[in-house]
Amino acid sequence: MQTLKTLTLLLLTATLATANAQGNTVTVATANDAPTLDPNLTFSGNAFGITNQIYDSLLYRDDDGIKPRLATSWKRVTPTTWRFELRKNVKFHDGTPFNAAAVKFSFERLIDPASKAPGAYVLNIIKTIKIIDTDTIEITTSEPFAPLLAHLTHPVTAIVSPTSARKFGKDFGRNPVGTGPFEFDRWNTGNQIQLNSNKAYWGGKVQIDKLVFRIIPDIATQIVELRTGRVDLITSVPPESLNDLENNPKLAVYKKLGWGSTFLGFNTQSGITKNVKVRRAIAQAIDRDSIVKILRQGLAVKATAPVPPTVYGAGKNLNPRPYNVEAARKLLREAGVKDGTKISLVTYESAENRQLAEAIQFSLSQIGLTTSVQILDYSAYTTAVQKPNHAELFISGWGTVTLDADYALYALFHSREIPVNNNALYRNVKVDKLLLDARRSNNQADRLKLYQSAQEQIDQDLPLLALYYPLSSYAKSTRLQGEVWRYSWINLDLSNATLK
Amino acid sequence: MIRYTLRRLLSLVPVVFGVTLLVFLLLKLTPGDPLVALLGEDAQGMGAAELARLRDAYGLNDPWYLQYGRFLSDFITGQLASVRTGTPVLTEILARFPHTLLLTTVALAVAVLVAVPLGILAAVKRRTAWDAVVMVMVLLGISIPSFWLAVMLMLVFALNLGWLPASGSGSPANLVLPAVTLAFGSVALITRMTRASLLGTLDQDYVRTARAKGLPRSGVLRHALRNALIPVVTVVGLEFGGLLGGAAITESIFAWPGLGRLTLQAIQTRDIHLVQGITVFIAVLYTFVNLAVDLAYAALNPRVQYA
Secondary structure (H helix, E strand, O other): OHHHHHHHHHHHHHHOOOOOOOOOEEEEEEOOOOOOOOHHHOOOHHHHHHHHHHOOOOEEEEOOEEEEOOEEEEEEEEOOEEEEEEOOOOEOOOOOEOOHHHHHHHHHHHHOHHHOOOOHHHOOOEEEEEEEEOOEEEEEEOOOOOOHHHHOOOHHHOOOOHHHHHHHHHHHHHOOOOOOOEEEEEEEOOOEEEEEEOOOOOOOOOOOOEEEEEEOOOHHHHHHHHHOOOOOEEOOOOHHHHHHHHOOOOEEEEEEEOOEEEEEEEOOOOOHHHOHHHHHHHHHHOOHHHHHHHHOOOOEEEOOOOOOOOOEOOOOOOOOOOOOHHHHHHHHHHOOOOOOEEEEEEEEOOHHHHHHHHHHHHHHHHOOEEEEEEEEOHHHHHHHOOOOOOOOEEEEEEEOOOOEHHHHHHHHHOHHHOOOOOOOOOOOHHHHHHHHHHHHOOOHHHHHHHHHHHHHHHHHHOOEEEEEEEEEEEEEEOOEEOOEOOOOHHHOEOOOOEEO | OHHHHHHHHHOHHHHHHHHHHHHHHHHHHOOOOHHHHHHHHHHOOOOHHHHHHHHHHOOOOOOHHHHHHHHHHHHHOOOOEOOOOOOEHHHHHHHHHHHHHHHHHHHHHHHHHHHHHHHHHHHHOOOOHHHHHHHHHHHHHHHOOHHHHHHHHHHHHHHHOOOOOOOOOOOHHHHHHHHHHHHHHHHHHHHHHHHHHHHHHHOOHHHHHHHHOOOOHHHHHHHHHHHHHHHHHHHHHHHHHHHHOOOHHHHHHOOOOOHHHHHHHHHHOOOHHHHHHHHHHHHHHHHHHHHHHHHHHHHHOOOOOOO
16 A cells, blocks of 8 residues: 555656746757756756856856956956956845855865866966955966956856855755846756746846746757747757748747867878878868758858857968869879878767768768778767877867867867877977967967967968858747847847747 | 565565676776766866866776775665766656656556457457458557657647647646557557467367357456466566666657656766666666566466465
């Protein structure tokens, strides 16, 4: 009998009703559940998309540069010291006042080795955090670090309520408290996360009452839910559904340049790609226009530099390396590579990478190279491309989340990053120096020049060929108005959104 | 009977240890960096020093037997937590299991209610049009993959007709499509088994004798059915045990927050503790279901006795 009761209870728990998209509620579909809602202790995009609704960071990045959020102004006092004035009269959802102590608490929590925070490296450069007064804080870095402001826009640097973080300890990630436009209501693991609007939001009145993130792993199901009106926004659009969704009068589809780039990397230390002529030949053998048009069906823009133009410091007027099979063949012959030479390509499992690998395999066959393709799971791939004699070609991508060129260029091309991030195993003393100078410089005009020079040199050496910038895309019901989409769904801003 | 049950339950101990060790070693042997698997593409941008620091923090640098020992001690003391979320493994499983239990129970109940009468009909009307229709249905049920059926059901009943929600959980309406998808395959299996078993029984001597004695058709069927149901109970039990482990594909398509999806995600992110926890949970569950099936034999057939 007892067992029967327990069973009934279990079944009842499972059927307990959870709110659907109704009334003044915006429902967003996402593919994966968040591991935690503690922004300092995670490095997952699935978490950041939701923590960005609950918390604020000191700064954020918009099309025209870095803007104030919880910090109202800032100044570089010395090459290594920055002073921030903080926003006054802001309260966390639990009533705790936001102040310099909360900033110090959050940042120290992020970089404390005991926290085991995967995103600690974003602020590891910080040496000390000094509270000047309630609304002023001074940050000193261990060496001059110009991208600090950009790093402070990263969602991992969000400010958490010290009161709640201390109170809940390890369980803070399931009881999140920030200063953002929405406050946490409940979380049905694997099913949905529900937020209520923050009635006392410092940024003005939030129009919608509830924000629900529904976890729907299958993209086809997400689309059905969007079309039946049970979901108001889906955070990515697959190329094959683009037409269908665009032609639906009740829906709107947006495609925007984000922070990502997809590239073909070369092993610059071994194999035939050790020779720069071979790398240049391969670059000219690949028809990037067709890849964008046919494979990505317009959901990408042909790349012109390692990072997209949305990124501060993106290179301009680099060699376009137009598609030209004849020129490519000639270059390859000059390099002494014979017809039928074998070359290897490695990438990680995804529909996009698979198609891309096949397209490149075909392109290279046009210039007489026989490509063997290996597709691994992501973790096996990262291990593989760190070996010194790894495959000659690799397909990968990069998200410049801080939108500062340092975040991508230093990791991908500085010799100190061999082999973990610099998988091309690229080493150029000149580039190393330019990247380090740009990182340290106090002058914005200088930084831009340094990044331009670094990218010109990289473009000549060609350790990797940027193929395209995937567009960040979303589809929404036309009922939803006023949402702001910045670079990725992670930054979706619904604080001024309304429902018609 | 009690001694038999206890003996069966005791056998769980070596099963649990064997299962955990096997899963542990299999996950260790999978190529690739477990830390990167855990962080996924989010690990991008971290330097070698960062990765080394995290690997150390997660204890991934220790030899495998130390890691396994730590796992065992956490497991026995109930402190085992998901590597990805930090939540205790049991909490994670129990948050999902009611959903899977509900879906499985409803799907299997529907399947049995449809399949057993169909099987009886096919057996009794052997080599008639009825039998042919049922057997074609069975063939379709076995051949149609669940992912296809799921998408078709969703397109028709959620998108075109708008009668049912396409995904999610929370109301009985949410249950219909995933339950029908899951039931479909089981209907085929159970119908086939019922038909075959009943046909075999109807040829038995005692059935012929009963008929010769002039017992009415329904009476004969009742006697035959009781014996014919034994293999059917086995199949239903195995299906139940299997489905309780979670139907990953169906659960993913319908965004049903069950154990199957949790398992899939745990494997993909190589959340070794969660995979272990789920495996042990399913192994124990399966053992219990099997035991229940064995005990049900005795109830159905007095000749079966356990000592």
